[in-house]
Amino acid sequence: MTLANFFTLESRDGEARTGRLATPHGVVRTPAFMPVGTAGAMKGLHWREVRDAGADIVLGNTYHLMLRPGAERIAALGGLQQFTGWNGPMLTDSGGFQVMSLAQLRKLDERGVTFRSHIDGSSHELTPERSIGIQRLLGSDIAMQLDECVKLPAERTDIERAMRLSLRWGERSRRAFESAPHGFMLFGIAQGGDVPELRRASARGMVDTGFHGYAIGGLAVGEPQAVMLAMIEEVVPILPRDRPRYLMGVGTPEDMLEAVARGIDMFDCVLPTRNGRHGMAFTRRGPVNLANARHADDPRPLDEESSWPATRSYARAYLHHLVKSGETLGAMLLSEINIAYYQQLMRDMRDAIVQGSFERFREQTRAGWAQGDITPR
């Protein structure tokens, strides 16, 4: 049975596209970047700043939330949106990726994965059905199927085994999601590592199962960018044109520009906040390391033409001082500056696609990044 479609494709320019995804908590304009609020909070930002920066949707991590404060507790408190105060669309991952990277004593079999919490050592099981159950308790607008993501490089047999398992888990996830109220969505995830025919087989199997939207997982896990883009090019032609496409865990501004050029609609990544905590700003002239002594006496802002107040008003000298002093405000300001830059890039891409000038925008944007930061004074 075909699932209802909540995505409206609005305009296309080459493979790049804009659209609107209607969720129970509001509309998401695509291409969309989803800031990552791991444990129900955005590190260093108030929700109002995330919203003001232009984010329509944020991501929560099921693994963290199921362990603390717990899915049943969040459900009793009215769901993630009411609990956190974000009150907008939220996507949650399945929990599988973090079980693999954070939990202890993992044991994976056909049924699912058992593990011990990295917080208190308590024992937990995550199956496709339990993952959906948790995400329903959280009240996430978009749930993700449980999958197995293999770190690259990996043996082809391992990649294929994980890909086939992910397809079977996708079918179980869809069955488990059938009782969800109208409007809530479930996305499938294509795996297949860096092997083109496995990527295609995964995409075909996923589309056969049928989901509200389609994600590409298992990329940006150590492979060169060219491999990532090649895998997108294998998968995208197989995906239905009228459904949203989500590239998981990606990425740098350049990754996103190139992925949008290849037909991707949604992204999530911890880079803007994580790099912000480490003194790095994303700008239209490429990344700027505020810890560098060249900024110590520089009264100029990061980018005087930015539409984001903190980017165009705070002196580089002040940001440098905050970073060197380890002041929380430095991480707060650079995290919001980076989230705002990511959202500005999305807005600019959407505008360029609507105007049919995406190729020119892509060249100009790449040229800006290549130009590098303003000359020291």
Added chain:
Amino acid sequence: MTLANFFTLESRDGEARTGRLATPHGVVRTPAFMPVGTAGAMKGLHWREVRDAGADIVLGNTYHLMLRPGAERIAALGGLQQFTGWNGPMLTDSGGFQVMSLAQLRKLDERGVTFRSHIDGSSHELTPERSIGIQRLLGSDIAMQLDECVKLPAERTDIERAMRLSLRWGERSRRAFESAPHGFMLFGIAQGGDVPELRRASARGMVDTGFHGYAIGGLAVGEPQAVMLAMIEEVVPILPRDRPRYLMGVGTPEDMLEAVARGIDMFDCVLPTRNGRHGMAFTRRGPVNLANARHADDPRPLDEESSWPATRSYARAYLHHLVKSGETLGAMLLSEINIAYYQQLMRDMRDAIVQGSFERFREQTRAGWAQGDITPR
């Protein structure tokens, strides 16, 4: 020669008073609480939140700023207000207190104090003249004289020696300040530990020297509250009625309520931000420890009647989760909630004094604190 007076006493109710202190960067309504932005930043708050909470003035620490980024650098960047983006009145301390508590290899003599930086071990000298010079470079609206603060309990001879030295340093500070442009202010500091006659001698000496305003230092350094209040009662009658009175490093809400009742106009303290980082909220029903498990399932806000949005909107369960998870947002929200509570207390005291109902307000406020937090559910 009498110094110009920028303080306007507006109303009195018993010993409690309201007034307005005109600084080069704006007017300060008193009684005033000055949040502490140690190194040119408020920990966990944006400047706009400090302003929105109702703070007219903030405090910067000369010791931290002289070491990093350096007073000459801040001067070249336009002064503290422009450097930080606070753009409002700022008071700076003399640096002496932190030299005593943070620096290494201190050596104190008549001339001043030499020390090694706790950041990089570099050697520095702080004299009354250099402290004024640094505070002038910083562009602070209100500079403090260099003094020697003795930790209590202490021997009377030590207390007296430090008090006499502080008086001599006060005279040198005033001479060094004579070239400051009109409108900028210098406050003297009364010392004298917990010895009434030394406190009175210090206050008389300080008033003889003459300053724009008068501070009481060396309290809230380990002595019981009753001793602190008794020392205020020794000093205040000696101070000119038409000048602002500042109780340094104080304190808890109760400390401030009792000090205002005894004629104090200004306060500063790290408690609201420091305790906020440790999961503690100040409320009109006393302190609330958000780390306590009783809040884990409680959807109610900290105080539904608060005028501050975060205080009346975020669920205790969410704040509890943020504190337990060590999320930055927890420290950010509780710091702003506490700063907002301190400012609300100041505003309420000012209103009560103007209305002649300070005594009733004081009783009701103490009763609220004594009542304790709302019943768990």
